[in-house]
Amino acid sequence: xxxxxxxAGIAELDELLARLSRGDTxxxxxxxxxxxxxxxxxxxINQLAEYIQETNDYSHEMAIGLCENYEILSRxxxxxxxxxxxxxxxxxxxxxxxxxxxxxxxxxxxxxxxxKQTEEANQTQxxxxxxLLDTIxxxxxxxxxxxxxxxxxxxxEAYVGISQDELIGKTPHELWPKELAExxxxxDLEMLENPGTQLYETTVRFAxxxxxxxxxxxxxxxxxxxxxxxxxxxxxxxxxRKRTEEAVAFQNILLSTQQxxxxxxxxxxxxxxxxISFNHRFVEIMGIPSQLLESREDEPVLQYVTARMVDxxxxxEKVRYLYEHKHESSRDEISLCDGKTLDRYTVPLLGADGxxxxxxxxxxxxxxxxxxxxDVKNAYQQLMDIVEFLPDATFVVDKEKRVIAWNRAIxxxxxxxxxEVIGKGDYVYAIPFYGxxxxxxxxxxxxxxxxxxxxxxxxxxxxxxxxxxxFVPSFRKGDSRYFWAxxxxxxxxxGNKVGAIESIRDITEYKQAEEERLRLESRLHxxxxxxxxxxxxxxxxxxxxxxxTILLPLIRKQVVDPDLLKLVDICCKSAVSMxxxxxxxxxLGSLATEIKTGELECVTLASLVELSLADSADIMAQKNIxxxxxxxxDIVVNVITDQIKExxxxxxSNAVHFSLENGxxxxxxxxxxxxxxxxxxxxxxGLHPGILEHIFDEFFKADESRHDLxxxxxxxxxxxxxxxxxxxxxxxxSPGLGKGTTIKFTxxxxxxxxxxxxxxx
Amino acid sequence: xxAKVMLVDDDKMILEAVELFFKSEGIRILTAxxxxxxxxxxxxxxxxxxxxxxxxxxxxxxxxxRKIVENDLxxxxxxxxxxxxxxxxNKMDGLQEYVTDYVTKPFNTTNLLSSLQYYLAILQAEKSxxxxxxx
Numbered sequence: 037x038x039x040x041x042x043x044a045g046i047a048e049l050d051e052l053l054a055r056l057s058r059g060d061t062x063x064x065x066x067x068x069x070x071x072x073x074x075x076x077x078x079x080x081i082n083q084l085a086e087y088i089q090e091t092n093d094y095s096h097e098m099a100i101g102l103c104e105n106y107e108i109l110s111r112x113x114x115x116x117x118x119x120x121x122x123x124x125x126x127x128x129x130x131x132x133x134x135x136x137x138x139x140x141x142x143x144x145x146x147x148x149x150x151x152k153q154t155e156e157a158n159q160t161q162x163x164x165x166x167x168l169l170d171t172i173x174x175x176x177x178x179x180x181x182x183x184x185x186x187x188x189x190x191x192x193e194a195y196v197g198i199s200q201d202e203l204i205g206k207t208p209h210e211l212w213p214k215e216l217a218e219x220x221x222x223x224d225l226e227m228l229e230n231p232g233t234q235l236y237e238t239t240v241r242f243a244x245x246x247x248x249x250x251x252x253x254x255x256x257x258x259x260x261x262x263x264x265x266x267x268x269x270x271x272x273x274x275x276x277r278k279r280t281e282e283a284v285a286f287q288n289i290l291l292s293t294q295q296x297x298x299x300x301x302x303x304x305x306x307x308x309x310x311x312i313s314f315n316h317r318f319v320e321i322m323g324i325p326s327q328l329l330e331s332r333e334d335e336p337v338l339q340y341v342t343a344r345m346v347d348x349x350x351x352x353e354k355v356r357y358l359y360e361h362k363h364e365s366s367r368d369e370i371s372l373c374d375g376k377t378l379d380r381y382t383v384p385l386l387g388a389d390g391x392x393x394x395x396x397x398x399x400x401x402x403x404x405x406x407x408x409x410x411d412v413k414n415a416y417q418q419l420m421d422i423v424e425f426l427p428d429a430t431f432v433v434d435k436e437k438r439v440i441a442w443n444r445a446i447x448x449x450x451x452x453x454x455x456e457v458i459g460k461g462d463y464v465y466a467i468p469f470y471g472x473x474x475x476x477x478x479x480x481x482x483x484x485x486x487x488x489x490x491x492x493x494x495x496x497x498x499x500x501x502x503x504x505x506x507f508v509p510s511f512r513k514g515d516s517r518y519f520w521a522x523x524x525x526x527x528x529x530x531g532n533k534v535g536a537i538e539s540i541r542d543i544t545e546y547k548q549a550e551e552e553r554l555r556l557e558s559r560l561h562x563x564x565x566x567x568x569x570x571x572x573x574x575x576x577x578x579x580x581x582x583x584x585t586i587l588l589p590l591i592r593k594q595v596v597d598p599d600l601l602k603l604v605d606i607c608c609k610s611a612v613s614m615x616x617x618x619x620x621x622x623x624l625g626s627l628a629t630e631i632k633t634g635e636l637e638c639v640t641l642a643s644l645v646e647l648s649l650a651d652s653a654d655i656m657a658q659k660n661i662x663x664x665x666x667x668x669x670d671i672v673v674n675v676i677t678d679q680i681k682e683x684x685x686x687x688x689s690n691a692v693h694f695s696l697e698n699g700x701x702x703x704x705x706x707x708x709x710x711x712x713x714x715x716x717x718x719x720x721x722g723l724h725p726g727i728l729e730h731i732f733d734e735f736f737k738a739d740e741s742r743h744d745l746x747x748x749x750x751x752x753x754x755x756x757x758x759x760x761x762x763x764x765x766x767x768x769x770s771p772g773l774g775k776g777t778t779i780k781f782t783x784x785x786x787x788x789x790x791x792x793x794x795x796x797x
Numbered sequence: 798x799x800a801k802v803m804l805v806d807d808d809k810m811i812l813e814a815v816e817l818f819f820k821s822e823g824i825r826i827l828t829a830x831x832x833x834x835x836x837x838x839x840x841x842x843x844x845x846x847x848x849x850x851x852x853x854x855x856x857x858x859x860x861x862x863r864k865i866v867e868n869d870l871x872x873x874x875x876x877x878x879x880x881x882x883x884x885x886x887n888k889m890d891g892l893q894e895y896v897t898d899y900v901t902k903p904f905n906t907t908n909l910l911s912s913l914q915y916y917l918a919i920l921q922a923e924k925s926x927x928x929x930x931x932x
């Protein structure tokens with residue numbers, strides 16, 4: 037029983053008793069309800085009051101009786117239901133009253149007990165419900181039929197951030213934003229009109245003020261009397277679920293967009309080989325009709341694609357293999373009949389637990405790349421062919437120093453064939469040169485620091501290229517050889533080293549020739565020095581000779597002593613010889629300059645010989661030597677007339693000098709292919725074969741005496757210089773000592789266009 | 798100044814030898830040991846045949862000819878060059894028109910003498926107004 041009701045009942049009884057004790061018998065207690073616990077007592081007081089009114093005579097006794105039991109009544113009225121009236125009164129009225137009071141107290145005591153029992157049971161039930169509600173994690177609230185909140189659980193308090201005390205008795209409009217509240221009210225009203233259950237999505241303002249997506253699961257409840265009591269609602273927060281759903285949707289969009297944006301054709305099949313998805317590019321690359329793909333069956337698509345392959349059998353075989361070996365990936369190049377080349381890549385779709393969900397096929401059109409690769413391969417092959425046919429011994433190594441090219445020339449040079457070196461590293465290329473593997477020039481390319489000599493007689497660097505000259509003491513276990521080598525790194529377009537090339541040339545012959553050339557050059561230089569000195573000497577002799585040649589004849593005129601005269605004659609002759617020597621030396625000097633084309637004249641050779649013979653008539657006469665000019669009169673030569681005359685003068689003088697008395701000199705000429713070979717033959721002392729080559733050297737004399745003042749020893753040297761200036765050749769022939777000598781030289785015949793110039797006499 | 802021949806040479810032995818030779822032939826010559834001496838003789842009035850050595854120190858034969866021309870001393874003279882090499886050199890460019898003959902050292906005295914007599918005859922003829930040609 038509610039304590040308030042008890043207190044109200046006690047207060048009312050107290051009031052009634054007070055009025056009654058003051059004699060107000062007109063008082064009447066109001067009986068409110070069946071549940072009024074003091075209703076019986078109130079009725080008794082009402083009866084007592086009526087009885088006192090009716091039996092006015094006993095008013096005094098009544099008042100005494102009342103007073104006697106007043107205290108007990110008061111105790112009962114104040115809740116002491118154990119109070120009992122003493123039943124020993126002699127006054128009948130009072131006794132009757134006491135009996136009634138005791139009966140009422142007993143009844144009251146039992147009623148109170150029952151009420152208390154019920155009250156406790158209700159409290160327990162209520163407590164359980166409360167705990168149960170608070171234990172449920174979902175927010176729960178309930179409302180009465182006026183849509184006012186009756187209560188909620190702790191989850192709801194936490195969810196909306198409002199305590200139950202603040203909530204109870206409030207309408208949605210007092211708590212929530214207008215639109216939300218209105219929506220709630222509409223839904224509530226609809227439900228109250230049609231009791232039962234209701235499920236719908238809506239939003240709720242969360243404790244932090246944000247709106248969250250929820251599902252309201254609502255049901256109506258009835259009072260004990262069966263009337264509609266209100267509604268209860270369980271709230272299910274679906275914000276996270278919605279977010280997850282949106283994320284999944286986004287992922288799907290992302291994937292499909294990626295698939296469509298891919299330059300590769302993509303086909304995805306599930307574990308039963310049914311097509312899950314494919315992109316536009318796949319259709320385009322394979323040229324598949326759209327109706328084939330609509331069926332989503334892999335088999336017809338596979339058949340169609342297989343038919344387009346250059347090698348359908350192996351294509352199909354590989355596909356079957358991969359469908360059987362679900363966990364394998366594969367990458368292959370496949371060729372289509374239309375000329376396309378595809379890079380096919382396939383991977384299984386595997387879950388984190390390894391479960392097979394299907395397979396992804398990716399096809400990339402690499403036709404252009406392939407074509408470019410082929411071009412590169414062709415270019416590479418061409419380069420290799422070029423290397424192969426290079427005249428110099430050449431080899432190429434890759435980045436790891438493995439030989440990738442070994443050309444014919446190096447095979448020939450080293451005796452090592454391609455199959456013995458190609459693909460090999462570890463300085464295999466050095467073995468033929470040094471008999472063992474060791475670094476050679478190509479290996480020095482890697483050294484950034486200044487290159488040390490490394491046993492090379494010469495090494496230099498131009499840009500990235502190294503040059504060296506190497507001496508190999510025992511090449512192929514044989515002769516020593518000189519090699520000239522160049523090595524250069526091979527770089528890719530980014531400047532990274534991808535290999536190196538070395539070319540080796542055997543320069544042994546060249547070196548020998550070069551050494552010979554240097555030796556000859558040195559000799560030539562020496563000869564020029566001597567010649568220069570000689571010319572200078574010849575020039576300088578002229579000045580002191582001048583007084584000698586002037587004065588000696590003057591002296592001779594005044595000498596009368598025959599012996600002295602002989603001595604003076606020797607001096608005169610010596611002076612003349614010195615003058616001749618000076619003249620020859622001077623001539624030799626003048627011949628040092630080359631002939632210019634304009635200086636050449638066309639003359640008949642026979643007339644030139646005649647002139648020369650006339651000049652030499654005196655010296656020939658001294659020895660009674662006859663000379664025969666056998667030169668054909670029609671031979672015309674292109675020469676400097678004075679020089680060829682000088683040549684003949686020298687050759688005749690020479691022939692006379694080495695002829696015996698009454699000797700014969702023959703001069704002849706032969707034509708051959710525009711060249712005239714002239715010969716001056718004597719039947720004199722002849723030449724030893726060993727000196728034939730030396731007779732044209734400066735100051736060489738066949739008799740080696742060098743004391744013969746008539747022959748200065750420069751005559752043949754002058755002839756050689758003149759013939760050489762005319763681009764001809766001069767040489768001597770002799771069958772041996774005592775068998776005469778023939779000097780031959782060549783000169784050019786006249787050109788057809790040349791002007792024939794007959795020397796005027 | 799009655800000498801009609803002048804020899805210009807820096808070599809004293811040549812000067813003396815040639816002078817002796819011409820003397821033995823009855824010809825008096827002037828000897829000049831340098832180009833400057835030659836110019837001095839010309840300035841003093843010498844006119845005749847000048848035998849001029851090419852190679853001389855300080856002022857060589859060609860320099861001397863240039864000075865002779867510049868000083869208007871050429872007219873009435875014949876110049877014969879005495880050369881050791883016998884080949885003309887670069888310095889003669891523009892001056893060779895003043896040179897009548899070249900004689901190579903060592904010279905043949907007989908030939909030189911006859912040439913000299915020929916040139917002297919020409920000079921004599923020019924002086925007397927007779928037309929003469931130099932070959």
